[in-house]
Amino acid sequence: MSLSTGSSPSSRRNSFRDDSFIDEKDVIDSITSTEMGCLSLIVLGASGDLAKKKTFPALFNLFRQGFLQSNEVHIFGYARTKLSDDDLRERIRGYLSKGASSEDLEILSDFLKHIKYVSGGYDSAEGFLSLNKEISEHELAKNSYGSSRRLFYLALPPSVYPSVCKMIKSYCMNQAVPTGWTRIVVEKPFGKDLASAEELSAQLGELFDEPQLYRIDHYLGKELVQNLLVLRFANRFFLPLWNRDNIHNIQIVFREDFGTEGRGGYFDEYGIIRDIIQNHLLQVLCLVAMEKPVSLRPEHIRDEKVKVLQSVLPINNDEVVLGQYEGYKDDPTVSKDSNTPTFATIVLRIHNERWEGVPIIMKAGKALSSRKAEIRVQFKDVPGDIFRCKKQGRNEFVIRLQPKEAMYMKLTVKKPGLDMSTIQSELDLSYGQRYQDVPIPEAYERLILDTIRGDQQHFVRRDELRAAWEIFTPLLHDIDDGKMKPVPYKPGSRGPHEADELVAKTGYVQTHGYIWIPPTL
Ligand SMILES: NC(=O)C1=CN([C@@H]2O[C@H](COP(=O)(O)OP(=O)(O)OC[C@H]3O[C@@H](n4cnc5c(N)ncnc54)[C@H](OP(=O)(O)O)[C@@H]3O)[C@@H](O)[C@H]2O)C=CC1
Numbered sequence: 012m013s014l015s016t017g018s019s020p021s022s023r024r025n026s027f028r029d030d031s032f033i034d035e036k037d038v039i040d041s042i043t044s045t046e047m048g049c050l051s052l053i054v055l056g057a058s059g060d061l062a063k064k065k066t067f068p069a070l071f072n073l074f075r076q077g078f079l080q081s082n083e084v085h086i087f088g089y090a091r092t093k094l095s096d097d098d099l100r101e102r103i104r105g106y107l108s109k110g111a112s113s114e115d116l117e118i119l120s121d122f123l124k125h126i127k128y129v130s131g132g133y134d135s136a137e138g139f140l141s142l143n144k145e146i147s148e149h150e151l152a153k154n155s156y157g158s159s160r161r162l163f164y165l166a167l168p169p170s171v172y173p174s175v176c177k178m179i180k181s182y183c184m185n186q187a188v189p190t191g192w193t194r195i196v197v198e199k200p201f202g203k204d205l206a207s208a209e210e211l212s213a214q215l216g217e218l219f220d221e222p223q224l225y226r227i228d229h230y231l232g233k234e235l236v237q238n239l240l241v242l243r244f245a246n247r248f249f250l251p252l253w254n255r256d257n258i259h260n261i262q263i264v265f266r267e268d269f270g271t272e273g274r275g276g277y278f279d280e281y282g283i284i285r286d287i288i289q290n291h292l293l294q295v296l297c298l299v300a301m302e303k304p305v306s307l308r309p310e311h312i313r314d315e316k317v318k319v320l321q322s323v324l325p326i327n328n329d330e331v332v333l334g335q336y337e338g339y340k341d342d343p344t345v346s347k348d349s350n351t352p353t354f355a356t357i358v359l360r361i362h363n364e365r366w367e368g369v370p371i372i373m374k375a376g377k378a379l380s381s382r383k384a385e386i387r388v389q390f391k392d393v394p395g396d397i398f399r400c401k402k403q404g405r406n407e408f409v410i411r412l413q414p415k416e417a418m419y420m421k422l423t424v425k426k427p428g429l430d431m432s433t434i435q436s437e438l439d440l441s442y443g444q445r446y447q448d449v450p451i452p453e454a455y456e457r458l459i460l461d462t463i464r465g466d467q468q469h470f471v472r473r474d475e476l477r478a479a480w481e482i483f484t485p486l487l488h489d490i491d492d493g494k495m496k497p498v499p500y501k502p503g504s505r506g507p508h509e510a511d512e513l514v515a516k517t518g519y520v521q522t523h524g525y526i527w528i529p530p531t532l
């Protein structure tokens with residue numbers, strides 16, 4: 012976990028309004044009026060993996076940078092496990108203190124004082140009544156000005172979302188209306204297919220209005236994902252090139268160099284398409300492929316994302332390769348005859364004026380040779396090529412989301428020297444080198460801050476979710492019914508060779524003899 016450093020707490024608190032390019036008056040007004048007063052952050056599922064690894068570290072980083080103010084905030088953990096306040100604090104301390112400086116350890120001790128734990132069931136009126144009592148006491152003690160705010164973060168399996176939301180609605184709503192608010196953050200996977208996602212949406216929709224619901228997809232909080240709209244719409248370079256006339260194919264790739272360790276039971280029920288492609292990679296695709304929004308208002312952006320999703324053609328199963336790494340089924344929590352893919356390459360086709368004929372290759376896998384996530388835009392060959400550049404490979408624009416954020420453009424140049432020959436080189440913007448003193452925030456930090464500020468731009472709207480499930484549901488049902496089977500691949504490999512063959516069939520040209528080496532400082 013990284014403890015990002017930053018400027019002084021007081022200056023950081025207002026930096027969003029100072030620096031943001033979101034300048035619509037109403038957005039700013041809504042942020043200003045709801046960013047004050049007592050703030051209760053309630054982490055449901057506080058005993059779990061996500062809470063430990065992501066939610067509490069993100070809250071701590073926001074606290075240490077002054078985005079959560081000591082005199083306003085209180086954090087409540089809730090779960091069934093019997094823990095004392097100190098048990099939870101010690102768990103968090105254990106995770107956060109590794110490698111921390113003495114200054115950080117001091118701030119951590121202060122942060123932990125703001126944490127309380129309440130134990131109870133996810134359908135227990137008694138549990139939620141005690142939670143409400145704790146929150147109300149904190150509000151009474153601290154609410155000296157402004158309105159009280161309640162943010163419920165569901166770090167829980169989706170199966171309990173409906174009952175938890177009913178409990179919140181019945182027993183824990185903020186009474187400080189209309190100035191205060193109650194918001195709910197839900198994690199993916201949001202459903203297992205179109206029908207179950209719609210049912211879940213309907214259940215939650217009966218209890219909360221869309222502006223109260225934040226469907227989090229942490230890929231939308233990654234620095235270079237947030238950069239996509241700026242890159243595409245603020246640079247004259249890209250505007251005329253970003254279309255079927257110039258781009259041959261696009262790849263959106265997620266690789267992990269570890270398996271499903273410790274999460275086999277969950278993963279076996281969902282698989283790589285539901286875990287990564289239907290949400291994280293598809294959200295990235297929306298930002299890569301959407302038209303320019305009317306403005307930066309969340310609704311304008313999300314309207315354009317929905318249009319892209321609705322333009323995706325039904326998946327052709329001949330353009331899908333599934334894989335399962337050898338040894339996956341050794342996990343005792345995984346079924347011995349599991350048909351669950353841990354790897355998938357899927358070609359999507361967008362039926363619109365900009366992208367007709369451009370294969371969009373979505374690739375994700377666990378237990379592969381490396382860990383990285385990137386967008387790879389491959390341009391067409393140069394027409395009337397007098398340099399025989401084809402030998403060298405095509406222009407490619409690569410956006411590396413992680414690790415080591417970077418953007419680089421592979422291009423052909425004259426080989427330096429007396430000979431007149433060409434080689435592949437690159438224009439390179441590596442963030443570690445270009446922005447040496449700028450800490451890159453963790454995705455969860457940024458997104459939790461958005462939920463507190465009431466900015467839904469980087470959250471998935473209900474109709475987006477529906478459109479996303481519409482794309483993948485037929486394929487998922489074919490896999491669930493055993494009509495599509497994963498091929499085995501070796502852990503630590505590139506995945507099944509059939510996937511490389513499929514990508515080659517789409518016309519992707521691999522550049523041989525060239526490798527981008529991230530610069531070192
Ligand atoms: N872990 C990760 O890296 C990521 C997780 N997510 C999503 O976040 C959510 C939480 O994930 P994670 O923390 O890994 O999950 P966990 O399995 O760790 O569950 C979180 C907590 O929920 C409670 N719980 C677990 N299973 C059940 C059940 N069947 N019924 C009721 N309560 C249960 C447990 O608390 P107790 O028994 O104490 O009540 C547990 O501590 C999930 O939706 C997951 O898909 C999303 C991205 C990444």
Ligand SMILES: O=C1O[C@H](COP(=O)(O)O)[C@@H](O)[C@H](O)[C@H]1O
Nearest residue numbers: 229230267286287291384413454
């Ligand atoms: O949502 C998930 O994401 C993680 C990968 O997240 P990253 O930010 O480290 O790329 C993945 O390991 C997990 O299976 C999935 O549920």
